[in-house]
Amino acid sequence: xxxxxxxxxxxxxxxxxxxxxxxxxxxxxxxxxxxxxxxxxxxxxxxxxxxxxxxxxxxxxxxxxxxxxxxxxxxxxxxxxxxxxxxxxxxxxxxxxxxxxxxxxxxxxxxxxxxxxxxxxxxxxxxxxxxxxxxxxxxxxxxxxxxxxxxxxxxxxxxxxxxxxxxxxxxxxxxxxxxxxxxxxxxxxxxxxxxxxxxxxxxxxxxxxxxxxxxxxxxxxxxxxxxxxxxxxxxxxxxxxxxxxxxxxxxxxxxxxxxxxxxxxxxxxxxxxxxxxxxxxxxxxxxxxxxxxxxxxxxxxxxxxx
Amino acid sequence: xxxxxxxxxxxxxxxxxxxxxxxxxxxxxxxxxxxxxxxxxxxxxxxxxxxxxxxxxxxxxxxxxxxxxxxxxxxxxxxxxxxxxxxxxxxxxxxxxxxxxxxxxxxxxxxxxxxxxxxxxxxxxxxxxxxxxxxxxxxxxxxxxxxxxxxxxxxxxxxxxxxxxxxxxxxxxxxxxxxxxxxxxxxxxxxxxxxxxxxxxxxxxxxxxxxxxxxxxxxxxxxxxxxxxxxxxxxxxxxxxxxxxxxxxxxxxxxxxxxxxxxxxxxxxxxxxxxxxxxxxxxxxxxxxxxxxxxxxxxxxxxxxx
Numbered sequence: 274x275x276x277x278x279x280x281x282x283x284x285x286x287x288x289x290x291x292x293x294x295x296x297x298x299x300x301x302x303x304x305x306x307x308x309x310x311x312x313x314x315x316x317x318x319x320x321x322x323x324x325x326x327x328x329x330x331x332x333x334x335x336x337x338x339x340x341x342x343x344x345x346x347x348x349x350x351x352x353x354x355x356x357x358x359x360x361x362x363x364x365x366x367x368x369x370x371x372x373x374x375x376x377x378x379x380x381x382x383x384x385x386x387x388x389x390x391x392x393x394x395x396x397x398x399x400x401x402x403x404x405x406x407x408x409x410x411x412x413x414x415x416x417x418x419x420x421x422x423x424x425x426x427x428x429x430x431x432x433x434x435x436x437x438x439x440x441x442x443x444x445x446x447x448x449x450x451x452x453x454x455x456x457x458x459x460x461x462x463x464x465x466x467x468x469x470x471x472x473x474x475x476x477x478x479x480x481x482x483x484x485x486x487x488x489x490x491x492x493x494x495x496x497x498x499x500x501x502x503x504x505x506x507x508x509x510x511x512x513x514x515x516x517x518x519x520x521x522x523x524x525x526x527x528x529x530x531x532x533x534x535x536x537x538x539x540x541x542x543x544x545x546x547x548x549x550x551x552x553x554x555x556x557x558x559x560x561x562x563x564x565x566x567x568x569x570x571x572x573x574x575x576x577x578x579x
Numbered sequence: 580x581x582x583x584x585x586x587x588x589x590x591x592x593x594x595x596x597x598x599x600x601x602x603x604x605x606x607x608x609x610x611x612x613x614x615x616x617x618x619x620x621x622x623x624x625x626x627x628x629x630x631x632x633x634x635x636x637x638x639x640x641x642x643x644x645x646x647x648x649x650x651x652x653x654x655x656x657x658x659x660x661x662x663x664x665x666x667x668x669x670x671x672x673x674x675x676x677x678x679x680x681x682x683x684x685x686x687x688x689x690x691x692x693x694x695x696x697x698x699x700x701x702x703x704x705x706x707x708x709x710x711x712x713x714x715x716x717x718x719x720x721x722x723x724x725x726x727x728x729x730x731x732x733x734x735x736x737x738x739x740x741x742x743x744x745x746x747x748x749x750x751x752x753x754x755x756x757x758x759x760x761x762x763x764x765x766x767x768x769x770x771x772x773x774x775x776x777x778x779x780x781x782x783x784x785x786x787x788x789x790x791x792x793x794x795x796x797x798x799x800x801x802x803x804x805x806x807x808x809x810x811x812x813x814x815x816x817x818x819x820x821x822x823x824x825x826x827x828x829x830x831x832x833x834x835x836x837x838x839x840x841x842x843x844x845x846x847x848x849x850x851x852x853x854x855x856x857x858x859x860x861x862x863x864x865x866x867x868x869x870x871x872x873x874x875x876x877x878x879x880x881x882x883x884x885x
Contacts, residue, residue, distance in 0.1 A: 279871075307879055308878075325875055325878075369872070454871065461863070514860060515859070515860065518861075534861050534862070535861050535863065536863050536865075539869070541869055541870060541871060542870075542872070543849075543870050543872045543873075546857075547856070548856075549855075549856040549859060550852040550853070550854075550855040553859035554820060554821065554824055554855055555838060555839070555841050556843065557767070557840040557841065557842050558842065563843055563847055564847060564849050565585075565760065565847060565848045566675070566848070568615060569613065569615070569675065569676075572614075572631075
């Protein structure tokens with residue numbers, strides 16, 4: 274079974290294309306590791322890289338990438354709109370295929386330890402890898418940013434998970450952790466009343482009492498004369514798309530407003546959609562091995578290995 | 580883009596394992612062709628083989644299989660419960676991935692012509708490949724079976740699509756055609772009244788006025804004290820699972836009976852489930868390229884080709 278883990282490092286360089294290319298190249302040298310996307314933002318002066326592959330390859334690739342970024346980036350000279358605390362600011366690992374959150378947590382700890390040992394950059398474990406609840410939220414860790422971190426790192430509650438109580442002079446500190454893939458999911462309502470979308474967003478989101486892994490806001494879609502509940506689903510296995518969707522349908526009924534459509538922005542793990550099919554079709558027992566294409570992939574892998 | 584077509588030849592030999600193995604081996608010699616399943620039934624004296632691969636490989640594999648089966652099987656000595664008219668009785672081609680019905684129809688015609696030219700077995704095109712509506716249904720073509728076919732083939736309306744008006748002495752005739760994958764889909768009702776399942780089956784099935792690509796029967800599930808609408812979905816793109824499911828929900832309401840679950844027996848194309856997810860979640864525009872795993876497969880193919 275080939276395991277696939279995704280890694281989406283955020284790099285504090287979004288302007289110098291030569292440097293960005295050199296950092297991205299660090300990933301490409303490892304066979305079986307696929308660089309899927311490089312997205313630079315000059316205003317933020319930040320680049321988000323996405324790569325995926327088997328755990329061993331991903332581990333070697335991210336260590337090479339952090340080493341190269343530490344060479345190329347000097348945060349003392351860095352300006353940009355986006356808050357940041359490291360040359361590589363944050364390194365999330367996401368389980369994609371035949372891999373679990375636990376494996377990603379283990380991987381994040383292995384990588385964190387090596388980043389400190391090999392590069393002397395202090396590491397904070399965040400999200401599912403966090404060692405205390407106050408470190409789950411990246412924004413909490415990053416507060417004070419690079420400029421304030423020389424002081425913050427000396428505070429008793431902000432000792433790094435790996436490393437000593439001094440930041441790396443040019444590369445700062447880095448957050449490393451495991452998280453589920455995010456799904457951006459929007460539901461459109463057949464009304465132009467913004468307050469209805471806002472009320473429903475409040476009802477479904479975790480922060481104000483709703484479902485645990487939902488962030489939600491109400492928006493107006495001016496050009497269509499409708500409103501939208503715009504969401505980030507942060508753990509589709511525990512809070513599935515279909516559950517928040519049916520909840521929004523119910524809430525909208527209370528205002529006599531119809532759900533007129535929905536959209537997924539960007540990528541979605543296949544499992545999140547198969548879950549929804551299985552739920553709405555009321556499938557009693559459904560195994561992913563019943564998917565025809567899975568059979569073909571399986572047979573093709575067996576053939577490849579024989 | 581690698582195209583995948585599936586082929587499910589039905590062979591009139593389900594007892595002699597040596598012969599079955601020799602016929603199956605004919606498929607295995609072609610690289611890129613995957614033998615997925617060999618399912619023999621001694622009572623029927625029949626074997627269903629399933630293999631898949633790129634169109635060129637599938638074409639060469641099925642021709643080798645028919646040649647081998649014609650060597651191994653003498654229908655003059657064949658007995659078994661299942662109706663049959665050929666050593667290889669029927670050869671369906673099914674579009675699985677990056678392939679269309681049109682490509683499968685073309686393939687069936689190419690293969691049909693070669694079966695006649697190379698092996699002198701007359702060929703009838705059936706299902707989506709049929710040249711007249713009366714040949715769409717395999718049961719219609721097969722009526723009279725091997726024993727009656729020496730006469731039937733001389734009837735004006737039963738001239739073969741490829742070949743002369745005489746059956747192959749030991750291998751009979753063969754039906755070749757393209758069809759969609761079948762999905763066996765059952766819906767369970769919270770009642771023990773068989774007549775309700777039968778009435779609903781009648782309402783949804785094509786034969787008695789329902790949806791075009793649905794075959795349905797009502798059954799009792801004794802051990803659970805419930806009844807079931809048991810269906811074959813013969814074209815999930817044109818008559819989707821979600822449509823027959825919501826129709827059954829409505830019909831059941833009319834009797835005050837709840838739908839308590841459903842099941843897919845055997846394999847289902849992934850697309851049929853993604854369709855259902857997209858329908859019930861009311862996704863306005865959804866592209867399969869938004870599936871994370873598709874991105875990874877794409878990147879991995881590009882890497883493989885570079």
